[in-house]
Amino acid sequence: MQDVLTREDILAHLETQRLGRALEVYASIDSTNTRAMVWARQGAPDGALVCAEEQTAGRGRLGRRWHAPAGSSLLFSLILRPSIAPSHAQQITMLCSLGILTAVRSITGVEALIKWPNDLVIGGKKVGGILTELGLVGQRLDFVVVGVGLNVNLDPSAIPEAMMPPTSLSAELGAPVPRRALLCSILQAIEERYFAFENGGQPVAEWRDHLATLGQPVQVGTAEEVVVGVAENVDAEGALLVRVSDGSLRRVLVGDVTLRGHRV
Numbered sequence: 583m584q585d586v587l588t589r590e591d592i593l594a595h596l597e598t599q600r601l602g603r604a605l606e607v608y609a610s611i612d613s614t615n616t617r618a619m620v621w622a623r624q625g626a627p628d629g630a631l632v633c634a635e636e637q638t639a640g641r642g643r644l645g646r647r648w649h650a651p652a653g654s655s656l657l658f659s660l661i662l663r664p665s666i667a668p669s670h671a672q673q674i675t676m677l678c679s680l681g682i683l684t685a686v687r688s689i690t691g692v693e694a695l696i697k698w699p700n701d702l703v704i705g706g707k708k709v710g711g712i713l714t715e716l717g718l719v720g721q722r723l724d725f726v727v728v729g730v731g732l733n734v735n736l737d738p739s740a741i742p743e744a745m746m747p748p749t750s751l752s753a754e755l756g757a758p759v760p761r762r763a764l765l766c767s768i769l770q771a772i773e774e775r776y777f778a779f780e781n782g783g784q785p786v787a788e789w790r791d792h793l794a795t796l797g798q799p800v801q802v803g804t805a806e807e808v809v810v811g812v813a814e815n816v817d818a819e820g821a822l823l824v825r826v827s828d829g830s831l832r833r834v835l836v837g838d839v840t841l842r843g844h845r846v
């Protein structure tokens with residue numbers, strides 16, 4: 583499928599009011615998140631979007647790299663300016679994850695889930711990831727950059743050895759997926775949730791319902807330690823609550839989950 587993303591084509595099909603209306607599309611860039619952070623500091627409006635067909639230095643969570651062959655994926659970074667405290671920023675990531683799942687289901691029929699905190703998975707394989715970065719002015723949240731990498735039309739064997747086995751939407755579906763339609767649908771689904779959030783809605787209950795991680799025996803690697811137990815719940819800030827062997831509940835805000843016994 584010859585499916586080149588262009589600014590004109592995206593704008594011609596976008597049905598959002600705010601998201602993606604300020605838009606930059608690059609054939610190749612170092613990282614859409616890096617560009618979005620610069621643009622946001624220069625005053626990019628709420629909902630501004632940076633997309634690329636290829637990244638030469640795509641960044642993943644916890645200092646990892648994000649690899650995607652040119653033209654194979656959706657690689658984009660959304661700049662949002664919610665009026666919330668920095669400690670609530672995970673709610674923005676939650677509503678973006680949910681928007682992506684909704685659009686993936688609507689365009690492809692494929693049911694993806696969320697692996698805590700920010701991985702998008704299908705049947706235990708990783709189909710996408712989200713890197714959220716914050717812009718602060720003093721203690722105040724100035725903006726959030728939500729960077730999304732979604733494996734759309736790629737051969738999973740093209741992805742280098744990773745923490746989790748990779749997959750793609752086309753591999754799951756057995757057919758290519760129209761990236762522009764998917765992108766427009768994702769932006770629409772995120773916008774609906776973002777507007778609801780602006781009006782006081784909370785995404786955490788819906789996010790919890792789409793987590794693949796709850797009820798599983800896990801080990802969660804954090805910067806300081808590895809927490810081993812059963813993933814019992816998440817709290818309003820998106821922290822994972824893990825029941826450990828002494829019966830107590832440990833709260834982990836940032837980390838990487840492995841299902842005990844094997845990587846997922």
Ligand code: BTN
Binds near residue numbers: 639644
């Ligand atoms: C992860 O699972 O580690 C998160 C990956 C996030 C990758 C996306 S690709 C678009 C955006 N730009 C980046 O440099 N990273 C994010």
